[in-house]
Amino acid sequence: xxxxxxxRADLAEAVVRKVGLPRNESQELVELVLNxxxxxxxxxEAVKLSSFGSFGIRSKGERIGRNPKTGKEVPITPRRVLVFxxxxxxxxxxxxxxxxxxxx
Amino acid sequence: MSSxxxxxxKSELIQKIAVSNPHLYHRDVERxxxxxxxxxxxxxxRGDRVELRGFGAFTVKHxxxxxxxxxxxxxxxPVAEKFVPFFKTGKELRDRLxxxxxxx
Numbered sequence: 001x002x003x004x005x006x007x008r009a010d011l012a013e014a015v016v017r018k019v020g021l022p023r024n025e026s027q028e029l030v031e032l033v034l035n036x037x038x039x040x041x042x043x044x045e046a047v048k049l050s051s052f053g054s055f056g057i058r059s060k061g062e063r064i065g066r067n068p069k070t071g072k073e074v075p076i077t078p079r080r081v082l083v084f085x086x087x088x089x090x091x092x093x094x095x096x097x098x099x100x101x102x103x104x
Numbered sequence: 105m106s107s108x109x110x111x112x113x114k115s116e117l118i119q120k121i122a123v124s125n126p127h128l129y130h131r132d133v134e135r136x137x138x139x140x141x142x143x144x145x146x147x148x149x150r151g152d153r154v155e156l157r158g159f160g161a162f163t164v165k166h167x168x169x170x171x172x173x174x175x176x177x178x179x180x181x182p183v184a185e186k187f188v189p190f191f192k193t194g195k196e197l198r199d200r201l202x203x204x205x206x207x208x
Contacts, residue, residue: 006147006154014143019135029121029136034159036120042200046111052141053189057109057201080201082160084191090145091189094164097149098187 008034041082053086148189158196165190 008030015026037047041055048054058081065076114137122133144154144162154162169185193201 004147004152006143006152008156010147011140011143011156014139015136018139019132021132021136026136029125030140032121032124033117033137033140034156036117038159038197038200040112040117041197042203044109046109047113047117048111049114049117049141052114052145054111055191082191082193082197082201084160086189090148093145094149094187094189098151098164099185 044080049087051087051089053084053090056083056085057081058083156194158194160194160197161192163190163192164188 008027011030012023012026015021015029016023019026021029037055040047041057044057046054046056060076060079060081062078063076065074066072067074118130118134118137121137122128122130125133147154148162148164151164153164165188167186167188170183172181172183173179174181
């Protein structure tokens, strides 16, 4: 169907509508929620949101990569990456929504 | 499957936000956090994507039905099509994860 892209503004709008806070404040709060999650993750803490999913950190060691264009070997420095694991509730809600609406 | 180390759960996230917003009822902070994440799941279940600049983007990938195999018996098993939620970390957050705290 019409694949839209939601942004922060849409999340803030939902807070206005469902919690009844002013728009400015709703925008700030959405930002604060994302910021708190980012801060926890950058401190190396995992974040678990029941019924949504969990964000975790993986530490990757150094490895040798290859520039796909030139074929030259380049070292990939050690880094931390974020992994998101959706909850079963999230997966179920998405599958319930999409398997009936799309191709039926 | 969970990463080792400390974990922040939803109630702790709510608590942090409540502390920095003493003018809000605790109950409302709870609703705000829930609205934000419910809204994301609702969007994905409609087939939309959610893009939060600097944080990351949530999308849904479609996995077609396929013929699987029971690894123990080798018997073929039909696997139904499914939709899998997917998160791609935003650039700003990715950089933040690899900021001052990690030193090689």
